[in-house]
Amino acid sequence: MQSVVKNLKIYNSISGKKEIFSSVIDNHVGMYVCGPTVYSNVHLGNLRTFTSFDIIYRYLTHLGYKVRYVRNITDVGHLENDEDQGEDRISKKARLENLEPMEVVQKYTYDFHETVRKFNLLPPSIEPTATGHILDQIKLIKKIIDEGIGYEVNGSVYFDVFEYNKSNNYGILSKRNLEDLIHNTRSLDGQSDKKNPQDFALWKKAEPKHIMKWDSPWSEGFPGWHIECTAMSNKYLGDIFDIHGGGIDLKFPHHECEIAQSNVCFGTNAANYWVHANMLTLNGQKMSKSTENNILPDEIFSSGSPLLSKTFSEPTVKFFMLQAHYRSILDLSDNALLASEKGFNKIIDAINMLENLKSYSDKTSDFDVEKWIKGCYDAMNDDFNTPILIANIFEAVKFINKIKAGSAKISEKDYKMLSETMDSFVFDVMGLKKTNALQKGNDKLDDVIDIILELRNDARKNKDFSLSDKIRDMLNKKGISINDSDKNSSYTID
Amino acid sequence: MQSVVKNLKIYNSISGKKEIFSSVIDNHVGMYVCGPTVYSNVHLGNLRTFTSFDIIYRYLTHLGYKVRYVRNITDVGHLENDEDQGEDRISKKARLENLEPMEVVQKYTYDFHETVRKFNLLPPSIEPTATGHILDQIKLIKKIIDEGIGYEVNGSVYFDVFEYNKSNNYGILSKRNLEDLIHNTRSLDGQSDKKNPQDFALWKKAEPKHIMKWDSPWSEGFPGWHIECTAMSNKYLGDIFDIHGGGIDLKFPHHECEIAQSNVCFGTNAANYWVHANMLTLNGQKMSKSTENNILPDEIFSSGSPLLSKTFSEPTVKFFMLQAHYRSILDLSDNALLASEKGFNKIIDAINMLENLKSYSDKTSDFDVEKWIKGCYDAMNDDFNTPILIANIFEAVKFINKIKAGSAKISEKDYKMLSETMDSFVFDVMGLKKTNALQKGNDKLDDVIDIILELRNDARKNKDFSLSDKIRDMLNKKGISINDSDKNSSYTID
Numbered sequence: 001m002q003s004v005v006k007n008l009k010i011y012n013s014i015s016g017k018k019e020i021f022s023s024v025i026d027n028h029v030g031m032y033v034c035g036p037t038v039y040s041n042v043h044l045g046n047l048r049t050f051t052s053f054d055i056i057y058r059y060l061t062h063l064g065y066k067v068r069y070v071r072n073i074t075d076v077g078h079l080e081n082d083e084d085q086g087e088d089r090i091s092k093k094a095r096l097e098n099l100e101p102m103e104v105v106q107k108y109t110y111d112f113h114e115t116v117r118k119f120n121l122l123p124p125s126i127e128p129t130a131t132g133h134i135l136d137q138i139k140l141i142k143k144i145i146d147e148g149i150g151y152e153v154n155g156s157v158y159f160d161v162f163e164y165n166k167s168n169n170y171g172i173l174s175k176r177n178l179e180d181l182i183h184n185t186r187s188l189d190g191q192s193d194k195k196n197p198q199d200f201a202l203w204k205k206a207e208p209k210h211i212m213k214w215d216s217p218w219s220e221g222f223p224g225w226h227i228e229c230t231a232m233s234n235k236y237l238g239d240i241f242d243i244h245g246g247g248i249d250l251k252f253p254h255h256e257c258e259i260a261q262s263n264v265c266f267g268t269n270a271a272n273y274w275v276h277a278n279m280l281t282l283n284g285q286k287m288s289k290s291t292e293n294n295i296l297p298d299e300i301f302s303s304g305s306p307l308l309s310k311t312f313s314e315p316t317v318k319f320f321m322l323q324a325h326y327r328s329i330l331d332l333s334d335n336a337l338l339a340s341e342k343g344f345n346k347i348i349d350a351i352n353m354l355e356n357l358k359s360y361s362d363k364t365s366d367f368d369v370e371k372w373i374k375g376c377y378d379a380m381n382d383d384f385n386t387p388i389l390i391a392n393i394f395e396a397v398k399f400i401n402k403i404k405a406g407s408a409k410i411s412e413k414d415y416k417m418l419s420e421t422m423d424s425f426v427f428d429v430m431g432l433k434k435t436n437a438l439q440k441g442n443d444k445l446d447d448v449i450d451i452i453l454e455l456r457n458d459a460r461k462n463k464d465f466s467l468s469d470k471i472r473d474m475l476n477k478k479g480i481s482i483n484d485s486d487k488n489s490s491y492t493i494d
Numbered sequence: 495m496q497s498v499v500k501n502l503k504i505y506n507s508i509s510g511k512k513e514i515f516s517s518v519i520d521n522h523v524g525m526y527v528c529g530p531t532v533y534s535n536v537h538l539g540n541l542r543t544f545t546s547f548d549i550i551y552r553y554l555t556h557l558g559y560k561v562r563y564v565r566n567i568t569d570v571g572h573l574e575n576d577e578d579q580g581e582d583r584i585s586k587k588a589r590l591e592n593l594e595p596m597e598v599v600q601k602y603t604y605d606f607h608e609t610v611r612k613f614n615l616l617p618p619s620i621e622p623t624a625t626g627h628i629l630d631q632i633k634l635i636k637k638i639i640d641e642g643i644g645y646e647v648n649g650s651v652y653f654d655v656f657e658y659n660k661s662n663n664y665g666i667l668s669k670r671n672l673e674d675l676i677h678n679t680r681s682l683d684g685q686s687d688k689k690n691p692q693d694f695a696l697w698k699k700a701e702p703k704h705i706m707k708w709d710s711p712w713s714e715g716f717p718g719w720h721i722e723c724t725a726m727s728n729k730y731l732g733d734i735f736d737i738h739g740g741g742i743d744l745k746f747p748h749h750e751c752e753i754a755q756s757n758v759c760f761g762t763n764a765a766n767y768w769v770h771a772n773m774l775t776l777n778g779q780k781m782s783k784s785t786e787n788n789i790l791p792d793e794i795f796s797s798g799s800p801l802l803s804k805t806f807s808e809p810t811v812k813f814f815m816l817q818a819h820y821r822s823i824l825d826l827s828d829n830a831l832l833a834s835e836k837g838f839n840k841i842i843d844a845i846n847m848l849e850n851l852k853s854y855s856d857k858t859s860d861f862d863v864e865k866w867i868k869g870c871y872d873a874m875n876d877d878f879n880t881p882i883l884i885a886n887i888f889e890a891v892k893f894i895n896k897i898k899a900g901s902a903k904i905s906e907k908d909y910k911m912l913s914e915t916m917d918s919f920v921f922d923v924m925g926l927k928k929t930n931a932l933q934k935g936n937d938k939l940d941d942v943i944d945i946i947l948e949l950r951n952d953a954r955k956n957k958d959f960s961l962s963d964k965i966r967d968m969l970n971k972k973g974i975s976i977n978d979s980d981k982n983s984s985y986t987i988d
Contacts, residue, residue: 024590025591068590068597096518096519096523096560096732096735097519100730102620102730103620106618106619106620123604124600125594125597125600126594126596126597126600129626131626132623135708214629236594236596444974445938445939445942448939448942448943448969448972448974451946451965451968452946455946455965471949475942475945478941478942478945479938480938
């Protein structure tokens with residue numbers, strides 16, 4: 001199976017086209033994704049980005065590639081002390097009373113890990129931190145200076161974009177033209193040591209109140225933002241690797257600068273495929289912390305938000321994200337989530353039905369399962385098109401419902417293939433999970449409610465309607481609704 | 495409450511005595527604990543150590559201290575490539591096919607975090623990695639050389655224990671005498687660059703096949719093991735902090751060397767209180783990977799072991815550990831775990847009963863709750879004596895069972911104090927959790943069973959014993975037992 005489906009196409013932001021994927025080393029994939037900055041809670045938009053690359057990681061692994069997936073943690077912060085305390089004894093003694101950036105880092109790294117765990121994203125193969133690679137960054141900066149592209153001014157080091165552009169193309173990724181950039185950049189006289197406003201920092205000399213700083217050949221300071229990703233991706237994936245990913249907001253300047261650095265240091269664009277996940281908007285508008293148009297993951301999952309009618313489970317939100325292609329803008333709204341919840345529950349119901357199905361003894365099937373499987377792979381091979389994959393899955397759901405209603409049949413062989421493929425795309429490739437309410441764990445609750453319903457049915461049979469109504473009201477009060485039919489009663493939990 | 499109980503005593507390994515605890519900075523505590531080496535799954539013995547310090551962290555926080563708890567990750571590994579591949583292009587291209595130490599680090603760091611999460615250990619305030627602090631370590635090594643205690647030989651740097659011992663006491667912690675050490679150390683001629691076999695490495699020059707290495711003033715190499723903890727504890731806690739902890743196997747040489755380094759660099763013993771958690775043995779013998787006398791955390795919790803009759807939940811194992819004092823050797827066996835499981839369930843049953851108790855309207859109590867609370871604090875203030883605390887808790891359990899049996903009474907005020915103190919010691923300080931079957935998450939289940947019990951009590955009042963028996967039998971069949979008393983009924987879930 002897996003050998004025939006290796007005609008994967010990936011949209012490459014450099015060429016602006018879908019390209020047949022071919023890895024640098026057979027059967028191996030090296031993938032680097034720009035990870036979170038851990039100075040605040042992870043945004044929902046970031047979560048969408050990491051989910052997109054989780055699916056890519058899962059699908060490549062599913063195809064049989066050995067993937068080394070590196071996703072960094074940006075923990076070099078720019079926190080400052082209120083006052084310059086120097087190195088005197090008192091300040092050292094009082095260290096415990098001061099803000100410690102690494103305490104902030106730990107808090108939000110932990111929060112990030114908790115959130116991605118709940119979202120069932122797989123841990124990357126390596127999760128390097130920027131502060132853990134200062135020496136590697138210093139080494140690259142030295143190299144860029146040696147190559148005549150980096151220059152030092154007052155303890156800081158900058159990348160000379162114009163010098164670089166003489167023999168390279170600054171703008172290869174973002175399609176920006178350096179001439180245009182010049183005209184569009186206001187000159188801020190005297191505010192900078194840079195030769196040109198387009199130059200970017202490789203190393204910054206720290207002001208005295210800056211807390212996080214390290215020794216370097218140029219000053220006690222800290223690395224520029226772009227150099228960390230070049231250092232870490234090169235260290236773990238080599239001079240040229242397969243996929244470099246990130247949110248679309250990182251395309252310029254961050255990824256453009258990474259490509260420039262990599263060309264100076266290694267003579268490559270770092271990665272062969274540059275992949276960008278698109279934005280998440282909220283009710284049609286950009287999310288923004290400063291306006292009220294903002295929502296945090298935990299608000300959706302547990303604490304609630306004035307913008308939503310209810311909370312939604314993690315798998316529901318993940319399913320909602322996968323209903324859009326990763327390169328499309330995705331708009332989150334209460335209605336969209338409610339629709340996704342319905343859709344997701346339909347799929348899980350169908351999978352549960354399939355698991356419980358006993359009547360697959362037919363010789364033939366009313367559904368071309370092999371063609372359907374090919375359709376699933378075709379969708380994913382077309383630049384990881386999850387919405388098309390999900391449309392395919394709904395085709396199968398329709399068919400499963402027909403089997404259950406007795407209006408369609410399936411052979412044992414097809415039953416097996418259908419079950420396995422549903423499971424592997426829904427749970428392994430998309431990484432969805434049955435939600436708590438739909439999960440087996442709550443067996444005990446089911447048992448006990450069944451007992452109450454039996455007692456209530458007895459009461460109805462005995463025409464003891466005051467008792468049967470009392471039971472219904474007691475359950476209602478606890479958020480459990482009874483749905484009576486002619487034959488029996490079922491229940492739903494709010 | 496909390497102000498009167500601040501007469502905490504901690505056993506200090508330096509003095510060999512329990513000492514009144516007094517922190518360097520009022521209301522703050524700085525605590526450093528040597529964390530895991532992430533090149534294999536966490537041992538059960540390590541887990542005991544981290545559990546011991548989790549309780550100390552929790553109790554100090556409970557007393558009102560603002561604790562900065564630093565627990566490091568030792569990720570500097572000594573993995574080697576099979577062959578020396580140099581820096582040629584082919585090896586760089588082939589990087590993906592090689593063993594990458596940071597991939598190993600990520601795997602076992604993730605495993606460690608999953609295990610401590612299941613064990614309900616709180617995340618430390620800062621979790622620094624050794625590789626993230628190479629520059630800090632180099633800085634300290636320079637200082638030790640400048641002070642005339644460190645010396646370089648062939649690109650490696652060693653700590654001169656004899657030179658140090660002239661004006662300091664090498665052995666202050668482990669009570670070893672340098673003269674004895676000399677006589678007990680075989681001299682390995684020609685195998686070492688060290689002046690004396692007792693000297694320890696601060697920096698080691700890497701052999702070509704060594705994978706993890708960094709630039710330094712002396713060689714491309716890697717730091718010695720002891721210097722990492724001195725660098726990280728000093729960076730986040732200052733020149734002198736409150737508590738330095740670790741497993742007892744780290745007392746010598748690791749902690750002895752840390753004290754020596756700290757004396758040279760900062761003129762202090764690093765911490766005022768050096769605290770050591772004792773060993774965990776298995777069936778009376780030391781655990782060992784090479785013999786079969788070994789058990790991994792996951793084998794106890796989920797996969798099973800030939801040495802155990804069944805699996806045990808994480809809270810049960812944690813409770814088992816807390817039944818011994820952290821400074822005593824603790825022996826794990828099937829019988830001991832079975833006994834702990836019974837004991838732990840008794841406590842949780844009592845807490846559940848307490849929660850459901852409605853008849854606390856008595857004017858007086860048959861139990862001196864205030865004296866009992868003092869006993870709980872006295873136990874913990876006596877060097878965190880959890881077994882005595884647990885004995886106290888069992889006293890309360892006995893009393894709660896008497897209330898339930900109708901043979902003891904409690905006033906509303908005492909009921910409140912008893913409930914709050916039980917919860918805070920069992921859940922907050924010891925960090926135990928109701929296991930899944932007994933959990934609060936199952937509120938819905940409680941609600942529904944309460945409805946059934948109410949229906950059944952109605953039946954009993956109406957002398958409809960066939961219905962009340964039928965309900966009892968239905969519940970029994972589903973593993974729920976009803977316990978009737980004169981006034982009302984309670985239930986337990988198998």
